[in-house]
Amino acid sequence: MTTTDIEVGLTEEEEAVRTQTHEFARDVLRPAGIALDRLENPEDVIAPDSPLWNALDQYHALGLSRLMNDDEMEPTKKARLLAIVNEELAWGDVGLAITLGLTGLAEPWIRAAGDEGLIKRFCNPERPALGCWAIAEPNHGSDTLSLTEKSFSDPSIKADCVATKEGDEYVINGQKAAWVSNGSIAEVAIVFCTMDPSQGFKGGGIFVVPMDTKGITRPKPLDKLGQRSLNQGEIFFDNVRLPESYLALGSDFYAIGLQTMLSHGNSGMAQLFVGVARAAYEHALDYAKERVQGGVAIFEHQHVRSRLFKMFTQVEAARAIARRVATHAAASPMPNIEHCIAAKIFVTQAAFDVASEAIQIYGGSGVAREFPVEKLFRDARASMIEDGCNEMLSIVGGSKL
Numbered sequence: 326m327t328t329t330d331i332e333v334g335l336t337e338e339e340e341a342v343r344t345q346t347h348e349f350a351r352d353v354l355r356p357a358g359i360a361l362d363r364l365e366n367p368e369d370v371i372a373p374d375s376p377l378w379n380a381l382d383q384y385h386a387l388g389l390s391r392l393m394n395d396d397e398m399e400p401t402k403k404a405r406l407l408a409i410v411n412e413e414l415a416w417g418d419v420g421l422a423i424t425l426g427l428t429g430l431a432e433p434w435i436r437a438a439g440d441e442g443l444i445k446r447f448c449n450p451e452r453p454a455l456g457c458w459a460i461a462e463p464n465h466g467s468d469t470l471s472l473t474e475k476s477f478s479d480p481s482i483k484a485d486c487v488a489t490k491e492g493d494e495y496v497i498n499g500q501k502a503a504w505v506s507n508g509s510i511a512e513v514a515i516v517f518c519t520m521d522p523s524q525g526f527k528g529g530g531i532f533v534v535p536m537d538t539k540g541i542t543r544p545k546p547l548d549k550l551g552q553r554s555l556n557q558g559e560i561f562f563d564n565v566r567l568p569e570s571y572l573a574l575g576s577d578f579y580a581i582g583l584q585t586m587l588s589h590g591n592s593g594m595a596q597l598f599v600g601v602a603r604a605a606y607e608h609a610l611d612y613a614k615e616r617v618q619g620g621v622a623i624f625e626h627q628h629v630r631s632r633l634f635k636m637f638t639q640v641e642a643a644r645a646i647a648r649r650v651a652t653h654a655a656a657s658p659m660p661n662i663e664h665c666i667a668a669k670i671f672v673t674q675a676a677f678d679v680a681s682e683a684i685q686i687y688g689g690s691g692v693a694r695e696f697p698v699e700k701l702f703r704d705a706r707a708s709m710i711e712d713g714c715n716e717m718l719s720i721v722g723g724s725k726l
Contacts, residue, residue, distance in 0.1 A: 343409045349387060350417025353380050358418025361554035362700055367546040371510050371556050377424065384425045385452050393429030394453065404655030408596045408648050415600030419704050420554030422597055423506055430456035431513045431533065438533050440570040446535070447513050457511035458586070459501040459518075459534075459560055462486055466502070467717035469517070469526055470587055472580050473724035478527040484519035486562060488530055493569050495520075495532065497540075497562040503547040504711070509558035511536055517583065520576050531574040531582050532567060540565035551703030581659075587721075588660035590712045591669035595647040598708050602643055602676040605701045606636045609683035616687075629686060636679045643672040666722035670715045673708035680705040 335343070357376040364370055370377060384390055389410060395403060414422035431454055435443045447454035460469050462485035471477050486499030497518060501508070508514075514534045521528030534541070546558040574582040610633055613624040623629045650668040654660035680702040684691030691698050709715045 346413040354417030400655040411596035415597040420552040457507040503559040588665040591665040595668035595672040598676040605680040663725040
């Protein structure tokens with residue numbers, strides 16, 4: 326399966342799921358990701374004839390979208406399976422892996438809200454709705470996640486998106502920034518926005534928002550450096566009215582909800598970027614055994630082997646922390662946010678470093694678009710900012726020590 330394969334005790338089910346997911350990643354996601362990366366216009370990524378939609382259809386057909394919200398599976402078993410699946414999907418293409426993974430995002434929050442109409446509409450186990458997490462704002466990025474810091478409860482810091490109670494409805498006005506993954510195509514959004522400005526960001530709420538609600542507009546998607554197969558786009562709210570039953574969590578428990586979302590999000594990012602690191606390492610290893618300089622394959626040069634071994638070690642260490650944190654988070658009533666953050670920071674940095682080394686091993690060819698490692702490098706670079714920039718996350722994690 327892979328040059329870094331030392332899995333111990335895989336069950337028949339886990340082996341079957343890993344093989345199935347790897348083949349899907351190899352045959353569908355990797356070629357689709359390359360094709361989408363080369364599109365100049367990000368609107369073409371989400372056009373009706375885009376390979377994105379075929380990948381989504383096949384993802385559902387394989388049953389992978391049901392795994393995230395399978396409540397009958399033992400939690401640590403599900404966490405282990407998800408870690409395997411996420412690594413394989415991102416090995417194929419991490420932008421598409423994130424897109425597909427967001428199909429199950431909304432369901433826990435919809436069930437927390439308890440609105441039967443939302444459950445019936447968006448929680449089809451055969452084809453769960455495509456979701457997005459809307460939290461970042463034009464003037465507020467990772468500071469919206471800084472729940473351990475004084476600024477989080479500072480009322481002088483004004484939010485760009487606010488929900489106001491009017492009778493038996495909530496009215497949302499404002500904007501979420503262009504970094505909302507799946508923002509342009511999501512069927513339903515989980516919107517984290519301010520309800521009580523007197524508490525700063527601490528006075529937030531978590532809303533389930535159908536994206537065809539009157540007053541929502543979504544401009545052109547973001548044109549960006551890496552993960553170009555992942556649609557990201559801003560969302561505008563103009564007197565968007567929602568029933569009370571669309572509120573999943575109010576301000577009294579907002580910090581707990583945010584910590585839960587951030588913990589699971591960071592754990593998921595760690596699992597995904599193990600796949601990116603592994604892909605970069607495997608490409609570099611294969612190239613080193615094929616590329617001849619000085620009369621021999623460059624793998625025969627000691628300094629190349631030394632660099633490859635460091636990359637190999639980074640991939641193995643990244644997988645170890647990602648898997649450990651995933652299974653621990655699944656077994657705990659409340660995930661340890663410091664461990665989830667540590668996994669995200671460690672793995673994303675490893676993915677970036679391994680991809681950078683892969684370019685160096687390729688030499689001049691490494692920066693050419695016809696070779697795969699320059700794309701992996703760009704994809705990895707984005708990971709150190711998304712779901713919280715690593716610097717701010719380290720402050721939050723450090724506060725929990």
